[in-house]
Amino acid sequence: xxxxxxxxxxxxxxxGQEVTMxxxxxxxxxxxxxxxxxxxxxxxLLAYFRNRAPLxxxxxxxxxxxxxxxxxxxxTLKIQxxxxxxSAVYFCAxxxxxVGELFFGEGSRLTVL
Amino acid sequence: AQTxxxxxxxxxxxxxxxxxxxxxxxxxxxxxxxxxxxxxxxRQMILVIRQxxxxxQNATENRFSVNFQKAAKSFSLKISDSQLGDAAMYFxxxxxxxxxxxxxxxxxxxxxxxx
Numbered sequence: 001x002x003x004x005x006x007x008x009x010x011x012x013x014x015x016g017q018e019v020t021m022x023x024x025x026x027x028x029x030x031x032x033x034x035x036x037x038x039x040x041x042x043x044x045l046l047a048y049f050r051n052r053a054p055l056x057x058x059x060x061x062x063x064x065x066x067x068x069x070x071x072x073x074x075x076t077l078k079i080q081x082x083x084x085x086x087s088a089v090y091f092c093a094x095x096x097x098x099v100g101e102l103f104f105g106e107g108s109r110l111t112v113l
Numbered sequence: 114a115q116t117x118x119x120x121x122x123x124x125x126x127x128x129x130x131x132x133x134x135x136x137x138x139x140x141x142x143x144x145x146x147x148x149x150x151x152x153x154x155x156r157q158m159i160l161v162i163r164q165x166x167x168x169x170q171n172a173t174e175n176r177f178s179v180n181f182q183k184a185a186k187s188f189s190l191k192i193s194d195s196q197l198g199d200a201a202m203y204f205x206x207x208x209x210x211x212x213x214x215x216x217x218x219x220x221x222x223x224x225x226x227x228x
Binding site: 033098101104107 | 158216220
C-alpha cells in the first residue's frame, strides 16, 4: 500500500533550535509539496517541487526556512532558527502531474517552546 | 490568485441523514481540478472525491457526490446516509490544470454526526 511517509510525527523543541522534517514521497510521483496547517491560517503552501526541481517556495519565510530534494526518495524541510510561531502541523504531499491529485503524509506536529 | 471559500465553519447531521457542505471558488481559468479532502482527528488528509472542470457530469463515490456548477463557481459535497465515521473536517480544494501551483484550500467545515 503506497503512502507518503513523514518523520518525525511529533517534535518539541526550544526556540532557536534547528528542526528538520523529512518526507518520502510515493515511488513514481514527480511532484512534492510542503504544507503548514494552523488553526488561524488553515493549510498554507510552503514549497513545491516537480521532478526534484523547486518550482515555488513563495509561501516560505526565506530567512529561516529551506526545502530541498536531495534525491527522488527524500524531501526535507528545515527551520533554522525555529520560533514559537512556527508551531504547526507540517504536511508533505506527493502526486503525479498533470493528474492533479495529491496524496498526503500523516503530518509532523511541531511545537516550539 | 485563486481563492476557495467554505462558508460553513461547522455542520451537524443526524446519523443516516443527508448533509451538504458548501464551497465556492474564484478563478479566471477555464480548466482546473476541484477536490474534497477529509481530515479526521487522526489528522490524515484523505481524498474524498475529485472533479475535472471540463467534465459536465458530477462526480460520485459511493455515498459521496458533488454538485458542480461551473458558471456559479460552486462545488458542494453531498454525503448521503451519514455514518459516525464521516465525522471530520472537510476541505474543499482547487488546483489549476497547468499544475503551476499546488492545491489551494478552503478553511474547512467541521462535520458532526449525531448518533
